[in-house]
Amino acid sequence: MSDKRLTFKKRLHILKHHYRDKKMAxxxxxxxxxxxxxxxxxxxxxxxxxxxxxxxxxxTVIMAxxxxxxxxxxxxxxxxxxxxxxxxxxxxxxxDFLTWENFWVGIxxxxxxxxxxxxxxxxxxxxxxxxxxHEVEEGYLVTGMLVPLIVPIDTPLWMLAVAVVxxxxxxxxxxxxxGMNILNPALTxxxxxxxxYPTWMSGDKVWVHEAVDLAGGPDAISxxxxxxxxxxxxxxxxxxxxxFFGFIPGSVGETSTFLILLGGLFLIFSKIASWRIMLSAxxxxxxxxxxxxxxxxxxxxxxxxKFYGLMSFDYWKHLLVGGLxxxxxxxxxxxxxxxxxxxxxxxxxxxxxxxxxxxxxxxxAYPEGVFLAILLMxxxxxxxxxxxxxxxxxxxxKRLKNATxxxxxxxxxxxxxxxxxx
Amino acid sequence: MLEHVELFFRSIFIDNMVFAVFLGMCSYLAVSxxxxxxxxxxxxxxxxxxxxxxxxxxxxxxxxxxxxxAWLGPEYADYNLSFLSFILFIATIxxxxxxxxxxxxxxxxxxxxxxxxxLPLIAVNCAILGGxxxxxSRQIETLGLAxxxxxxxxxxxxxxxxxxxxxxxxxxxxxxxxxxxxxxxTFIITGLMGxxxxxxxxxxxxxxxxxxxxxxxxAVKTEEKKEIKKExxxxxxxxxxxxxK
Numbered sequence: 001m002s003d004k005r006l007t008f009k010k011r012l013h014i015l016k017h018h019y020r021d022k023k024m025a026x027x028x029x030x031x032x033x034x035x036x037x038x039x040x041x042x043x044x045x046x047x048x049x050x051x052x053x054x055x056x057x058x059x060t061v062i063m064a065x066x067x068x069x070x071x072x073x074x075x076x077x078x079x080x081x082x083x084x085x086x087x088x089x090x091x092x093x094x095x096d097f098l099t100w101e102n103f104w105v106g107i108x109x110x111x112x113x114x115x116x117x118x119x120x121x122x123x124x125x126x127x128x129x130x131x132x133x134h135e136v137e138e139g140y141l142v143t144g145m146l147v148p149l150i151v152p153i154d155t156p157l158w159m160l161a162v163a164v165v166x167x168x169x170x171x172x173x174x175x176x177x178x179g180m181n182i183l184n185p186a187l188t189x190x191x192x193x194x195x196x197y198p199t200w201m202s203g204d205k206v207w208v209h210e211a212v213d214l215a216g217g218p219d220a221i222s223x224x225x226x227x228x229x230x231x232x233x234x235x236x237x238x239x240x241x242x243x244f245f246g247f248i249p250g251s252v253g254e255t256s257t258f259l260i261l262l263g264g265l266f267l268i269f270s271k272i273a274s275w276r277i278m279l280s281a282x283x284x285x286x287x288x289x290x291x292x293x294x295x296x297x298x299x300x301x302x303x304x305x306k307f308y309g310l311m312s313f314d315y316w317k318h319l320l321v322g323g324l325x326x327x328x329x330x331x332x333x334x335x336x337x338x339x340x341x342x343x344x345x346x347x348x349x350x351x352x353x354x355x356x357x358x359x360x361x362x363x364x365a366y367p368e369g370v371f372l373a374i375l376l377m378x379x380x381x382x383x384x385x386x387x388x389x390x391x392x393x394x395x396x397x398k399r400l401k402n403a404t405x406x407x408x409x410x411x412x413x414x415x416x417x418x419x420x421x422x
Numbered sequence: 423m424l425e426h427v428e429l430f431f432r433s434i435f436i437d438n439m440v441f442a443v444f445l446g447m448c449s450y451l452a453v454s455x456x457x458x459x460x461x462x463x464x465x466x467x468x469x470x471x472x473x474x475x476x477x478x479x480x481x482x483x484x485x486x487x488x489x490x491x492a493w494l495g496p497e498y499a500d501y502n503l504s505f506l507s508f509i510l511f512i513a514t515i516x517x518x519x520x521x522x523x524x525x526x527x528x529x530x531x532x533x534x535x536x537x538x539x540x541l542p543l544i545a546v547n548c549a550i551l552g553g554x555x556x557x558x559s560r561q562i563e564t565l566g567l568a569x570x571x572x573x574x575x576x577x578x579x580x581x582x583x584x585x586x587x588x589x590x591x592x593x594x595x596x597x598x599x600x601x602x603x604x605x606x607x608t609f610i611i612t613g614l615m616g617x618x619x620x621x622x623x624x625x626x627x628x629x630x631x632x633x634x635x636x637x638x639x640x641a642v643k644t645e646e647k648k649e650i651k652k653e654x655x656x657x658x659x660x661x662x663x664x665x666x667k
Contacts, residue, residue: 372620
């Protein structure tokens with residue numbers, strides 16, 4: 001190993017053989033394969049059919065998430081200063097949004113969330129890998145990036161750490177690790193936070209940096225999400241382009257529909273995520289939104305109803321606000337917990353969109369129903385798959401029964417089968 | 423009509439027998455290894471609930487409730503036999519289960535064999551008795567609604583056992599740690615599924631009963647605490663004054 005002609009990669013390779021069958025091998029391999037593509041493909045878990053290894057897949061998703069993360073850092077600062085000074089009158093992207101002050105707020109608030117999420121999650125993963133003696137699994141690379149993006153910005157770091165431990169251990173490791181879980185771990189973490197610490201996860205104080213600390217004082221600021229406004233029957237003051245480009249309050253990374261759309265296209269063209277799920281989820285939410293708009297147009301519900309605000313919300317705007325776009329692109333398409341069959345994906349996606357909008361409207365306690373809708377469909381995804389597969393088997397059996405089998409001989413002429421050959 | 427629709431969805435999703443009130447867990451956990459068996463048991467539960475809840479509704483209405491015996495004559499109007507609810511309800515249920523058992527054995531011996539002991543045990547499935555008791559305590563008004571309630575809460579239970587059976591078939595290939603295999607992991611799955619079903623919690627009621635407090639914020643809370651502390655301190659001071667004097 002002291003040979004100086006050896007490249008860094010070679011040295012690591014020698015070290016890998018040195019560590020083989022040792023207790024620390026999984027931990028070492030995890031770093032090794034993070035830096036260099038290994039010479040082996042993934043042979044267990046969800047990714048058994050692909051030619052590359054799972055870590056490349058995960059890294060592709062992270063690449064799709066990076067623009068969202070950067071945007072969220074700027075938006076953190078933008079929302080913070082806008083809540084204090086008021087929104088700028090003539091908004092210019094360079095002077096008001098992409099400034100160092102905004103970015104600095106983002107670094108001090110969003111980056112710690114990312115670090116805690118990755119740190120705690122990977123520690124749990126490494127402990128389990130060393131105890132169980134298998135390779136460290138790559139699944140957490142994406143989960144660790146998703147988690148900071150779907151929580152409110154001022155989530156205390158210890159809460160995040162507790163939730164990450166819960167999500168990784170109960171949501172994933174007890175099932176045997178990556179590729180075996182039934183619920184999306186990132187959403188399990190979000191649901192844990194939501195039900196365990198509701199005051200930090202909803203309301204009008206949690207979406208803007210420092211709003212909780214300043215509350216009650218003379219400098220109190222607040223930023224309610226659009227869905228929050230609607231659930232209480234208030235008006236909101238954001239334009240459609242604000243909603244589309246994401247200059248609105250909300251969970252850290254969910255606001256910019258534009259960047260999420262780009263990320264989604266990137267995932268579709270790199271064949272990582274299923275376009276069927278995304279498309280059918282969009283259709284599902286539009287259908288439900290249209291149905292609610294229809295109810296309002298028919299006059300079956302009056303303005304005094306507590307559901308009126310969200311029911312009269314234009315159907316296509318549901319896709320622009322809240323976490324619907326983020327959930328559809330990055331979490332509904334999870335290859336492990338979603339439906340696996342093609343027809344199953346259509347059904348699964350449709351119900352995600354459908355249920356998300358329904359929960360938004362009918363359940364004012366959870367103005368953000370997307371994560372619960374995806375969790376619910378995660379629960380039913382195996383059932384959908386089961387019946388799709390049963391249906392396929394039945395159809396093929398029928399086809400087999402009706403088929404006449406005429407194997408061709410060497411000259412290409414069809415030859416009738418004799419009874420004993422069947 | 424609207425109340426029928428509301429009750430239907432409410433008892434399937436919002437008041438789901440398994441995930442909202444955790445009833446009928448024994449057969450839910452024990453017979454959910456295969457989808458086919460689970461479907462059979464689920465169908466049996468739907469049938470038994472659909473028959474027993476209306477029957478028990480009639481019993482409750484014309485025999486058990488306070489003053490239910492008034493149709494016999496004015497001298498019986500004071501009787502309140504509701505202390506007999508349990509024993510009469512369970513007797514109805516046991517009879518119906520016996521009937522189902524005979525029918526299933528006759529028409530589907532394979533299902534009968536795979537359900538095994540759990541078919542007669544439907545009689546003590548708490549979801550069934552629970553259905554009748556909820557029917558009583560929620561004061562369901564008409565026979566039609568009672569039938570609706572029986573069918574829809576049966577469907578809710580059916581969906582739950584169907585979903586967990588499919589999940590258990592899926593995770594058969596998972597590398598679950600040995601101490602958790604079998605029932606352990608099933609309990610964990612049930613809990614996680616419960617989180618998924620939480621999406622319906624507080625729906626329609628506007629989150630009045632099961633909602634997390636949305637309006638509150640922690641800063642206000644701490645201020646309140648401080649004020650209370652101050653008050654307590656002031657009182658202590660005054661008490662001390664009194665004692666010293």
